[in-house]
Amino acid sequence: MKKVGILGGTFNPPHLGHLIMANEALHSTGLDEVRFMPNYIAPHKEVSGATAAHRLEMTRLAVMGHDKFQVEDFEIRQGGVSYTFDTVKKLIEREPDTEFYFIIGGDSIEGLPTWYRIDDLAKIIRFIGIRRPGYLHDTIYPVLLIDSPELHLSSTMLRDRVAEGGTISFLVPEKVEAFIRKERLYGSKYDD
Numbered sequence: 071m072k073k074v075g076i077l078g079g080t081f082n083p084p085h086l087g088h089l090i091m092a093n094e095a096l097h098s099t100g101l102d103e104v105r106f107m108p109n110y111i112a113p114h115k116e117v118s119g120a121t122a123a124h125r126l127e128m129t130r131l132a133v134m135g136h137d138k139f140q141v142e143d144f145e146i147r148q149g150g151v152s153y154t155f156d157t158v159k160k161l162i163e164r165e166p167d168t169e170f171y172f173i174i175g176g177d178s179i180e181g182l183p184t185w186y187r188i189d190d191l192a193k194i195i196r197f198i199g200i201r202r203p204g205y206l207h208d209t210i211y212p213v214l215l216i217d218s219p220e221l222h223l224s225s226t227m228l229r230d231r232v233a234e235g236g237t238i239s240f241l242v243p244e245k246v247e248a249f250i251r252k253e254r255l256y257g258s259k260y261d262d
């Protein structure tokens with residue numbers, strides 16, 4: 071059976087933390103591939119500064135050149151609020167011969183009790199957890215917490231940096247940085 075990790079996110083923008091967590095999950099648990107899946111409407115998050123199409127394109131640019139990283143555009147094509155239970159159920163129906171894992175960071179681990187139909191979701195998918203600075207990683211749900219370097223980096227920090235004209239080099243892939251500049255996302259004031 072093919073083992074596929076889904077890294078669901080808002081990716082506003084995607085950053086090195088996402089690439090590192092995908093790579094660590096891939097190698098620690100013997101996944102065949104990791105699919106980065108941008109949501110359409112994030113269930114628990116206000117999203118501003120970039121459209122769903124921008125976030126999808128930046129996710130494509132972020133994984134470019136990495137053999138085992140793909141982009142899953144299922145939730146963007148589906149539209150509406152992206153509840154993980156609904157998505158995973160449909161992915162399993164679409165690919166019955168694939169074993170799916172859902173990769174989440176520390177903040178998401180703590181948020182699991184608030185997810186839509188979490189008890190049902192926990193029965194149909196396994197979670198792989200990545201530690202994130204500032205979170206306890208305690209949960210009643212079965213999460214396979216893997217050893218990984220912890221990175222104090224978030225999309226929020228990057229959006230703030232761009233708005234203030236600060237540097238985001240080495241924190242996002244070069245192609246993502248170029249896209250943010252070209253599209254003038256996040257109140258970008260760069261003058262090239």
Ligand SMILES: Nc1ncnc2c1ncn2[C@@H]1O[C@H](COP(=O)(O)OP(=O)(O)OP(=O)(O)O)[C@@H](O)[C@H]1O
Nearest residue numbers: 079080081087174175176178202221223224225226
């Ligand atoms: N530095 C990090 N360490 C561990 N997990 C992370 C890190 N950054 C993001 N994640 C995880 O990646 C998934 C997708 O994250 P998301 O796209 O919302 O990025 P974010 O940096 O948390 O965004 P924002 O700052 O806008 O809330 C979530 O499960 C989140 O917990």
Ligand SMILES: O=C(O)c1ccc[n+]([C@@H]2O[C@H](COP(=O)([O-])O)[C@@H](O)[C@H]2O)c1
Nearest residue numbers: 078079080109113114115153154185186
């Ligand atoms: O299904 C839910 O209720 C739910 C609640 C919060 C987050 N999620 C999903 O978890 C992933 C990470 O969420 P976020 O908000 O950190 O980008 C992303 O795929 C979200 O759609 C899902």
